[in-house]
Amino acid sequence: MTRGEFNSKRVLLTGAASGIGKACTAQLIREGARVVAVDVDESGLRALSEEVGGELSTFVADLSQRGPAEEMVAVAVARLGGLDILLNNAGIGSFGRAVDTDPETWRRVHAIDLDAVFYACRKALPHLVESKGNIVNTASISGLGGDYGFTAYNSAKAGVINLTRNLAVDYARDGVRVNSVCPGYVLTALTSQMPPPIAQAFTESVPMGRGAQPEEIAEAICFLASDRASFITGHALVVDGGKTAETGQPNNMAVMQKALAGAGQ
Ligand SMILES: NC(=O)c1ccc[n+]([C@@H]2O[C@H](COP(=O)([O-])OP(=O)(O)OC[C@H]3O[C@@H](n4cnc5c(N)ncnc54)[C@H](O)[C@@H]3O)[C@@H](O)[C@H]2O)c1
Numbered sequence: 001m002t003r004g005e006f007n008s009k010r011v012l013l014t015g016a017a018s019g020i021g022k023a024c025t026a027q028l029i030r031e032g033a034r035v036v037a038v039d040v041d042e043s044g045l046r047a048l049s050e051e052v053g054g055e056l057s058t059f060v061a062d063l064s065q066r067g068p069a070e071e072m073v074a075v076a077v078a079r080l081g082g083l084d085i086l087l088n089n090a091g092i093g094s095f096g097r098a099v100d101t102d103p104e105t106w107r108r109v110h111a112i113d114l115d116a117v118f119y120a121c122r123k124a125l126p127h128l129v130e131s132k133g134n135i136v137n138t139a140s141i142s143g144l145g146g147d148y149g150f151t152a153y154n155s156a157k158a159g160v161i162n163l164t165r166n167l168a169v170d171y172a173r174d175g176v177r178v179n180s181v182c183p184g185y186v187l188t189a190l191t192s193q194m195p196p197p198i199a200q201a202f203t204e205s206v207p208m209g210r211g212a213q214p215e216e217i218a219e220a221i222c223f224l225a226s227d228r229a230s231f232i233t234g235h236a237l238v239v240d241g242g243k244t245a246e247t248g249q250p251n252n253m254a255v256m257q258k259a260l261a262g263a264g265q
Contacts, residue, residue: 005226006033010080010131012073012124013037014063014116015090017044019188020138023218024087029054031222036076038063039090063090063116064108073123083127085225088117088160089138093190094152101151113156114163121167125176132175134233136224137164138217139180141240161236168234177233179224184240185211207242 006028013028015021016037025037025048034055039045045058059075061068077083094101094109117137128135142150143157161180168178185191185202191211194202203211220239223229238244 004032005228006031006085006222009033009084010076010082011035011085011087011225012076012080012083012120013087013089014061014072014120015039015138016058017041017048019190020183020186020214020217020221021087021089022048023214024089024221025056026052027215027218027222029056033085034080036072036079038072064111066115066119069116069119070123073120073127077127082131083124084131084133086120086124086128086133086135087138087221087225088120088135089221090116091138091140091190093150095149096151097149098151106152106155109152110156110159113153114159117160118163121163121178125167125171128176129171129174134177134179134225134229135164135167136221137178137180138221139164139182139236141182141184141238141244143180144182144236144238144244164236165234172233177224177229179229179232179234180236181217181220181224182236182238182240182244183212183217184238184243186214186217187211188214205243206240207246210241212239212241 011028011033013021013025013035016025017039025035028035029052036057036059038059038061040062042060049056049058057079059072061072063069091113094105121135137160139160140157142154143161146154164178164180185206217239220237
């Protein structure tokens with residue numbers, strides 16, 4: 001990445017206090033952006049400010065509610081004098097098959113992971129039309145297919161990917177680009193809550209044999225948000241260490257190696 005790539009760009013970024021959002025904020029600030037960082041985690045935002053410095057201001061908002069999701073756009077526009085880039089990144093996970101997913105969980109996951117993206121885009125778009133800006137939404141490979149026990153999350157993230165495509169098409173002639181990033185397994189607070197056997201199973205399921213560092217996802221988000229992606233819109237950029245490139249069939253090489261090792265004992 002070129003130094004100062006985001007010089008004076010006015011950015012609103014959600015879920016900034018941790019993981020992918022934190023890495024993204026750090027990269028943008030290093031590259032000269034002016035950032036309004038939003039999160040529900042007030043102390044996390046304080047720590048972010050101390051760590052990252054630069055032209056960063058913070059705004060505490062619970063994005064499960066429409067009011068704060070809209071208010072953060074007004075706050076960012078007022079503080080920055082307009083808006084060039086909106087990064088909808090805040091999100092929560094959920095676990096449970098359909099019958100085990102209570103309606104409150106279903107609603108909360110959709111409120112934070114999908115509704116807030118819509119409310120923010122809706123309020124930000126007039127400003128982005130003015131600046132010929134762009135949006136990057138953090139979706140997931142869980143929006144591209146079905147996972148075992150991720151009912152609400154699969155639904156919400158699929159919604160983010162297709163909302164992104166719709167906005168890309170609707171606002172292309174206005175000069176606004178809209179893209180999504182689809183991470184696979186990333187080593188953040190979200191996934192550190194997983195019991196060790198599940199974390200190990202995730203690691204083993206990735207062809208590259210590891211989870212991503214948040215900085216590796218931030219790099220993809222910043223690329224799409226930069227002028228280097230000037231003809232890319234409506235794209236869902238997969239960053240998953242090869243996970244969705246495979247068919248899901250058994251790893252025959254690993255099975256054979258294990259069998260041979262067993263026979264040699
Ligand atoms: N970690 C992964 O493996 C992974 C994989 C695919 C997609 N993602 C997506 O990446 C995004 C970032 O996740 P992460 O892994 O960095 O997780 P994280 O938990 O480290 O960060 C998420 C941030 O969102 C904030 N947040 C949660 N609920 C909020 C609310 N109601 N209002 C405002 N802020 C809220 C949290 O406080 C936190 O700072 C999410 O949208 C997530 O779904 C993560």
